[in-house]
Amino acid sequence: MAVIILLLIASIAVAALFLFGFIWSVKNGQYDDEYSPPMRILFDDKPSKKSSEK
Amino acid sequence: MVYQLLNQHELCEYYDLNKNPGLSQRIKVRKDKFAFLEDPGIEQQLIHFKDATNTHVNFYLPHIHCSSCLYLLENLHKINAGVIKVTVQFTRKEVDVIFDHTKISLRGVAELLTSIGYEPYISLQQLNKAKPRIPRTMIYQLGVAGFCFANIMLMSFPEYLGLEHAEKNLQYAFRYLNLFLALPVLLFSAQPFYNSAWKSLKHRFLNIDAPIVLAIWVTFFRSVVEVLTDTGGGYFDSFAGIVFFMLIGRVLQDKTYQSLSFERDYTSYFPIAVTVLKDDKEVPTALPQIKPGDTLLIHQDELIPADGILTRGRAYIDYSFVTGESIPVLKEVGEIIYAGGKQTAGTIELLTIKEVAQSYLTRLWNQAEKQPEEKGVSFVHLLSRYFTYIVFTIAILTALYWWVQDPSKIWPAVTAILIIACPCALLLSNTFTNGTILRIFSRNGLYLRNAQAIEEMAAIDQIVFDKTGTLTTTTRHAVEYEGDPLSDSDLIAFASLANGSRHPLSRALVQHLGQHRKPIDQFRERIGKGLEGWIYGRRYALGSQSYITGMKNLSSGTRVYVSVENQVKGYFQFHNFYREEVNALLSRIRPDYELAVISGDNDAERPELERMAGKKTILLFNQQPQDKLRYIEIEKEKGKKLMMVGDGLNDAIALQESNMGIAIAENSNSFTPASDGILDAASLGKLDRFLQLAKGNRQVVMASFVMSIIYNIIGLYFAVQGDLSPLIAAILMPSSSLSIILLTYGASNLYARKLKL
Numbered sequence: 001m002a003v004i005i006l007l008l009i010a011s012i013a014v015a016a017l018f019l020f021g022f023i024w025s026v027k028n029g030q031y032d033d034e035y036s037p038p039m040r041i042l043f044d045d046k047p048s049k050k051s052s053e054k
Numbered sequence: 055m056v057y058q059l060l061n062q063h064e065l066c067e068y069y070d071l072n073k074n075p076g077l078s079q080r081i082k083v084r085k086d087k088f089a090f091l092e093d094p095g096i097e098q099q100l101i102h103f104k105d106a107t108n109t110h111v112n113f114y115l116p117h118i119h120c121s122s123c124l125y126l127l128e129n130l131h132k133i134n135a136g137v138i139k140v141t142v143q144f145t146r147k148e149v150d151v152i153f154d155h156t157k158i159s160l161r162g163v164a165e166l167l168t169s170i171g172y173e174p175y176i177s178l179q180q181l182n183k184a185k186p187r188i189p190r191t192m193i194y195q196l197g198v199a200g201f202c203f204a205n206i207m208l209m210s211f212p213e214y215l216g217l218e219h220a221e222k223n224l225q226y227a228f229r230y231l232n233l234f235l236a237l238p239v240l241l242f243s244a245q246p247f248y249n250s251a252w253k254s255l256k257h258r259f260l261n262i263d264a265p266i267v268l269a270i271w272v273t274f275f276r277s278v279v280e281v282l283t284d285t286g287g288g289y290f291d292s293f294a295g296i297v298f299f300m301l302i303g304r305v306l307q308d309k310t311y312q313s314l315s316f317e318r319d320y321t322s323y324f325p326i327a328v329t330v331l332k333d334d335k336e337v338p339t340a341l342p343q344i345k346p347g348d349t350l351l352i353h354q355d356e357l358i359p360a361d362g363i364l365t366r367g368r369a370y371i372d373y374s375f376v377t378g379e380s381i382p383v384l385k386e387v388g389e390i391i392y393a394g395g396k397q398t399a400g401t402i403e404l405l406t407i408k409e410v411a412q413s414y415l416t417r418l419w420n421q422a423e424k425q426p427e428e429k430g431v432s433f434v435h436l437l438s439r440y441f442t443y444i445v446f447t448i449a450i451l452t453a454l455y456w457w458v459q460d461p462s463k464i465w466p467a468v469t470a471i472l473i474i475a476c477p478c479a480l481l482l483s484n485t486f487t488n489g490t491i492l493r494i495f496s497r498n499g500l501y502l503r504n505a506q507a508i509e510e511m512a513a514i515d516q517i518v519f520d521k522t523g524t525l526t527t528t529t530r531h532a533v534e535y536e537g538d539p540l541s542d543s544d545l546i547a548f549a550s551l552a553n554g555s556r557h558p559l560s561r562a563l564v565q566h567l568g569q570h571r572k573p574i575d576q577f578r579e580r581i582g583k584g585l586e587g588w589i590y591g592r593r594y595a596l597g598s599q600s601y602i603t604g605m606k607n608l609s610s611g612t613r614v615y616v617s618v619e620n621q622v623k624g625y626f627q628f629h630n631f632y633r634e635e636v637n638a639l640l641s642r643i644r645p646d647y648e649l650a651v652i653s654g655d656n657d658a659e660r661p662e663l664e665r666m667a668g669k670k671t672i673l674l675f676n677q678q679p680q681d682k683l684r685y686i687e688i689e690k691e692k693g694k695k696l697m698m699v700g701d702g703l704n705d706a707i708a709l710q711e712s713n714m715g716i717a718i719a720e721n722s723n724s725f726t727p728a729s730d731g732i733l734d735a736a737s738l739g740k741l742d743r744f745l746q747l748a749k750g751n752r753q754v755v756m757a758s759f760v761m762s763i764i765y766n767i768i769g770l771y772f773a774v775q776g777d778l779s780p781l782i783a784a785i786l787m788p789s790s791s792l793s794i795i796l797l798t799y800g801a802s803n804l805y806a807r808k809l810k811l
Contacts (some may be wrong), residue, residue, distance in 0.1 A: 005227055012205060012231075019201040026193050035144035039121045040128065 087353075088168070090327035090338030091161040100176070101160065108138065109155045113167065113174035118147045126170060134158060134166055178324040178341050178410075192246060192308070196301045199243035202235045203294035209235070213287040214781050229281045232290040239294045240274050246304060247297075254435075262438035262481050265445070269476030270297065276469040287780050289473060292787040296478050299791045303485030307505045309492055323394070323703060324359050324410070328352070331403065341410050350404040352397045360393050360406045361413040367402035370581050371395035381558050381612065384582030394703060398556075399581045432509055434484045434755065438477045445475040452774045467774060473783065474769035479762030483794050487754045490802040491747060498811050499734030500716075500744055507730045510714040511748035513695045517643065518686065518708075520700035521653035521663070524718050526630035527735070531559075533566040537624010540616075544623075546570045547589040548596055548616055554587075555579055559614055562628060563596075584614075593619050630659060632666070635739025640667045642742045648694070652677045652685060654704060682708040699741075703727055743809040750805040758797045765790040 025031070090096055103110040117123070124142050127149055131137045136158025141150045153163050164174050209228045247263045247270065254261035270293065277288025329351040330339040336351060341359050344350070349365065352358060358371070369385040373395045382398050385391055391404060393413040410416060449471045456463045488505035495502055502508065519525055540548075549567035552560040554577055575588040584597015595602060595617045602615035603622050612628040640649065650672040651663055657675040664673065674685065686708050689696055698705065698712035701719075706727030709715030717726035720735050733741070769786050772779075 004224060008209075008227070008231070011208075015201060015205060019197060022197045023194055026190055026197070033143045033145050036124055036142050039124050039144075042121075043125050043128070 086329075086336075088161045088164040089329075089336075090340070091164055092159065093327070093338055093340070096327055096338075096340050097160050104155070107154050107156055109153055109160065111151050111153070111160060111163070113149050113151065113164070113176070115147055115149055115167065115172040116175050117172050118142065118144065118149075123172070127167075127172065130166070130170075133170070134162075137163065137166070176326045177322045178326055192301065192305055195243040195245065196298070196305055198238050199294060199298040199301055202239045202243070203291070203298040206232050206235050206291045206294050210287065210291045210780070210784065214784065229287055232288065233278060233281050236274065236277070236290045236294060239297050240270070243301060244270055244297050247300070259435075260439050260442065261435040262477055262484075265438060265442045265477050266296075266300070266481060269472055269478065272469050272472040273476075276473070289780055289783050292473070292780075292783045295787050295791070296476065299788075299795075300478055300481055300485070303482050303489065306489030307485040307492070309489065323357065325357055328356070328359055344406060344410055346406050346408055348406045350406060352402050352404055354397060354400055356397055358391055358393050358395050358397065358404065359413075360410045361408045362391055362404035362406040364389055364391055365403045365405045367400055368581055369397060369402050370399040372398045382582075432484075432506060433752070434480060437759070438480055441475075441477050441480065445471065448475070448770065448774070455774075466777070470773035471770060474773045474786075475766055479765065479790055479794055480759050482791055483758035483762065483798050484755050486795050487751055487758070487798040487802055490799050491751050491806075494747065494802065494806045494811055495744065498740055498744070499737030500731060500740075501733075502731045503729070507714060508748050508751050510695075510730065511697070511745060512752055514647065514697040514714060514745065516648040516650065516689060516694045516696050518650045518652060518689075518696055518698045518712065520682075520698075520705045520708075521651055521659070522630065522655055523701040524699055524705075524738075525636050525651065526632050527720075530565070530631040531562040532629040532631045533562060534627045534629065535624060536627060537616075537622075540623060543590075544594075544618060546572060547592070547594045550574060550589060551577075551585050551587055551594055551596060555585055559612070559628060560585070563614065563626060566626075595620075599625075629662070630655075632662075633735070633738055637666050639739050639741060640671075643745070644668050644670075647745075648672075650674070650685075652682050652708075654678070679704045679707055683711055686711045699733070701726070740811065743811055746809055747806055747811060750802070754798055754801045754805065757801065758794045761797060762790060762794055 030037075091100070101109050101111045115127075118127070124144060127142050128140050130140045130151075137151065137153045139152040143149070149167075151163055153160075158166070164176075167174055209232050212224070212228055244267075247267050250261065251263040251267045254264060273289050273293040273296075277290050277293065280286040280288045324341060327338045327340050328344070329336045330344065331337075331349040331351050339348075344360055350358075350360070350362065364385055364387050366387065368387075369389075369391055370382045371385060371391060372382045383395075390407070393410070393416065408414075449468050452467050452471060453464050456467055485505070488508055491508055492502055492505060502511075545567055549564055549570040550572040551574060552563040552567070553569065553571055554560075554574065572589050577585070577587040579585050580597070580601065582598075583601040584595060586593065586595035586597075588594075596614055599605060599613065599615050602617050613625040614628070615625045616623050643649070644667070649667055649670070651667060652674045653659075654677055655675060657673075660673060660675070664671075667673070674681075677685070682705065686696055686698065690711075690713070695714075696712040697714040697716065698709050699716045699718065700706075700709055701717060705717075706729075709717060709727060709729045714731070715729040716731045716733050717729040718735050718738065719726045719732050726732050765786060769782075772782055
């Protein structure tokens with residue numbers, strides 16, 4: 001049954017990983033502004049005429 | 055102009071993104087408006103970070119409103135190469151700008167933003183203190199508690215399912231792992247409860263958190279004892295669960311509105327700097343450095359920061375910030391001008407007689423702030439106190455009983471009682487109900503500062519309204535004409551004449567008569583008096599009574615006299631335009647609440663108000679800010695609970711003094727004074743329903759509390775007998791918590807739906 005102990009440690013380690021992911025994302029300010037990031041992804045830069053002339 | 059700038063830099067997509075971009079039309083800004091940003095002292099306090107080339111600065115741009123704004127602002131580096139990066143914080147209406155200060159100055163950035171229609175709002179408040187960051191500790195605590203709770207639950211299953219007989223070693227492993235996982239919950243996640251309990255004990259008051267902390271500790275230590283003595287698995291899952299659910303409730307209840315501020319004092323109304331004349335030179339000076347005797351140069355549309363005597367120019371002051379009244383007042387040289395007004399016509403010079411902090415308005419403010427806030431104690435704390443006494447009585451009785459019968463059972467029975475009878479259900483029902491109701495309110499345009507405000511609102515028995523700007527709207531006027539009848543062509547002529555002026559009354563007249571632009575010869579505007587001009591060969595004039603008729607201003611109310619060919623025809627009478635829903639609202643709340651209307655205006659509107667508000671309503675006119683404050687104080691001394699609904703800075707002191715101050719906001723950009731709640735002007739008609747829902751809050755809390763007591767009685771039945779198995783605790787605890795959450799959520803929403811909110 002020692003394998004259960006091993007699995008236990010593995011499962012807690014994975015859960016802890018997600019916990020740190022969560023804390024990191026909060027600390028990083030990802031939940032501060034829920035409006036701009038989903039908008040930002042929709043703005044694509046048109047190929048600029050100036051840069052194509054170069 | 056904006057389009058040109060955008061087109062040049064190929065940002066035309068701006069106009070494709072949203073159907074109505076550029077709501078914030080460009081406001082003409084004086085050339086030197088941001089000159090003060092070149093002052094190193096002021097610059098130092100605004101920027102966050104600076105190295106050899108890069109400077110980081112944060113601006114508040116009240117004009118941000120749509121996705122196009124986002125696009126435009128974040129592409130600012132294409133318009134000016136000096137800007138390196140712009141990041142928009144949409145909900146807070148802020149931008150973080152990183153720029154190369156070798157290529158563009160701070161002033162340059164501010165002017166660039168202004169030139170595309172986003173004028174940064176830089177106020178005195180930013181000079182005084184850094185913005186508080188949003189507290190995130192509780193979110194971390196919640197995350198940790200959730201992690202530990204879920205894992206402890208998982209580890210506890212083998213125990214419940216009876217695995218222990220098969221594998222003794224495995225059982226130890228599970229139990230010690232649980233103990234280990236419970237530690238962060240005890241030491242980190244439960245901290246908010248320790249803080250609150252400690253604070254209340256220091257004030258010799260037993261609040262709801264004290265018995266909760268006791269229950270948390272008893273649960274933990276009994277579990278530790280069980281694990282160490284190998285007598286059982288402990289109640290770690292219940293323990294982590296309680297903390298987790300209670301933290302969720304706290305987080306829900308403490309929802310904050312990032313784009314709103316409930317803490318505004320006069321400093322956020324005032325500019326950061328003004329121009330001071332020193333030896334005929336214009337020096338931008340930060341407000342706190344202004345001394346009596348300085349000569350201030352106030353440009354058009356600037357706020358007057360300190361009391362002073364007018365020394366040059368003609369002041370035409372709009373006191374709408376202070377009184378809510380938007381019609382400007384004329385002041386001549388030699389008169390005292392009080393701080394808070396906005397100059398609306400040309401440039402004036404002002405000799406300061408008092409420092410900014412000593413001026414009439416600011417002094418009033420500081421006086422009001424000195425008094426400590428004595429808000430009521432939530433009924434939940436009082437309820438929990440009785441609850442605690444009862445629980446202790448039961449615990450002592452049980453201990454006595456077992457002392458006689460079987461002393462070995464004292465320890466398990468008493469600890470089980472304290473675990474089961476933790477008032478966490480009461481706390482849960484309270485926080486979850488408050489959280490739900492705060493959300494229902496905000497969906498309907500009422501934003502409350504905190505959950506305590508709901509209870510304040512439910513206890514109100516008198517409602518005091520400010521008139522101007524609160525019951526009435528400043529954007530519209532009701533206009534009536536009295537005098538000799540005017541022909542259509544005369545009316546068109548007057549409309550064209552009024553069209554040439556920016557005076558609020560002229561604009562109101564245009565709104566009333568319609569937009570007309572006939573050519574005018576020799577158009578003249580005399581500030582504070584009136585307008586005249588020749589249209590189709592006839593001389594038309596409109597203005598104040600003394601200007602048109604030559605007589606002294608005697609009339610009550612606001613009138614604009616008109617004349618054709620020097621012959622007085624009559625006058626337009628302007629009435630305040632009451633918000634459409636006011637009449638119905640007043641008649642709905644009249645039976646249940648005492649009403650009062652306090653106005654800074656004269657009593658010309660008394661009959662109209664009496665008709666709407668009824669005979670019993672107290673009507674007070676010509677009230678200065680301190681009169682309003684005194685009225686609130688007197689009524690409070692009589693034991694009344696007052697709600698004050700107001701808008702301007704003149705109501706701010708009264709708003710703070712009343713039990714519940716609600717500020718009316720015309721739109722999300724407008725500034726509201728410090729208050730307990732901000733009400734969208736369009737939702738004023740829902741005020742009676744808001745009040746009812748606030749009362750419903752208490753009923754919902756009580757109902758779910760009764761339900762939790764039933765759970766407690768079931769639990770206590772097992773507990774007093776001294777055989778509370780961890781399994782029963784593990785089933786009872788989450789199921790009671792979940793059903794309470796569902797009940798509070800459902801009941802609050804049902805109540806709101808009944809009220810059509």
